[in-house]
Amino acid sequence: MIVVLIYVDDVIITGNCLTKIQEVKTKLDREFSIKDLGVLKYFLGIEVARTDDGLVLCQRKYVLDILKDSGKLGCKPSSFPIEHGLKLDKGEKEQGVDANQYRRLIGRLLYLQATRPDITYAVNVLSQFVADPRSVHLEAANRVLRYLKATPGQGILLTRVGDPVLTAYCDSDSLGCPYTRRSRTGYILLLGGSPISWKTKKQSVVSRSSAEAEYRAMASTVSEVLWVRWLLTELQVPVPSATSLFCDNQAARHIANNPVFHERTKHVEMDCYFVRERVESSEVVPMRVSSKFQLADLLTKGLPTQQHQFLLDKIGMTNLHASS
Incomplete structure (x- = not known):
């Protein structure tokens, strides 16, 4: 299998067969006259370093x-x-x-x-x-x-050890914006313990409860999880088990597992059905996580120095240039 990533005239070629990779480069050179820069070290301002633990970007x-x-x-x-x-x-x-x-x-x-x-x-x-x-x-x-x-x-470490298990963390800061009173969604996805996708974004509407704000964050995370699962399948990376979705809000997890609609939740019914369908199809499974270990806190609030560094260590942030 050969995978080619193209951005204008910058190209990364990877795959599971060196012979086939060379054939692809030869064909591209014959058609377009390309310059082979060798092993990937620099791409669009991103530096790539190889270590015993994996790739550091x-x-x-x-x-x-x-x-x-x-x-x-x-x-x-x-x-x-x-x-x-x-x-x-x-x-x-x-x-x-x-x-x-x-x-x-x-x-x-x-x-x-x-x-x-x-x-x-x-x-x-x-x-x-x-x-x-x-x-x-x-x-x-x-x-x-x-x-x-x-x-x-x-930078981030893409580790070479561990199984390619996809996990996700989601969080929100209820009514976090002081002048629009909208909450902020934050999520981070890890593959084999390495961060591969993260986002923080203000929600499009004002939530009327912390459960609603957390649930909207959960729905956004599930949408990203489904896309990443599809991409991994396209890349022939097996995703046999449901993706663990860690949330530190008990009400949001309860709605996902047992969506009983009442006055507090009927206005988020569409999100409820969306997440519930994915739970029933065993694509995601909501899991409890302590607020101390909620990695998505990095994306929804300013943290004290010690907790900030603790969570960075948890997602595998590393600094090759730090003094030893």
Whole structure:
């Protein structure tokens, strides 16, 4: 089996047979005259390093370029990307800042999320204010830069050991946005213990209970799980068992396993049926997880330094450039 990933004129070729890979490269060269750069080391700003444990993906050079362009190479490092419990609003009474500079910074941080789930929540919050950024927003963005200064080479480890078991974690911050009162969905999917998909996004409607907010997060996660399961099947990776979906909200798990509709849940009936169908078809199975071990907390709230680092260790974030 040969898999080809193409982005404009950049190509990655992989598969389970070196002879067939070489045949594909020869054919492509005959048709298009390609340049063979050898074993994958760098792709679209993402650095690929091989270790005894597996592949490490990071964007160290990209991080250093961001710090240099922002004039923050000499800034004081920070151990966390956003203050614990910080709730940013529009800051209409705060002084305005250069909107173009702010948008450029946020745009670059958005791309950095490709290998940095640890900054995803902070960047999601900051991206809400690109239309009219204020000094308080720039100050929070500078906190992210200070965190990057402390961890420029941090990235995700795609481990070579363990079975390719798909697991998912979902969470929400009920009424987390201070001026729209919408909750935020956060989820992360792991394959064999390695993070492969994560997202944080403000929900489209205001939830009327924490159970509803958590359940909407669960429905979004199930949708992503189904797509990843389909993709793995296409890539001939067996997914024989149901995907464990870890949620720390008892009410949401109860609705998924036994959807009794009443006044509190009838307005989310469609999501209830969607998740319930997937539970009955044994594609996902809702599981309890302690809030301490809820990996999706990284994507829904600012955490204390110790808990932030604890969860990063749990998802296999690593830093090859850290001093020993």
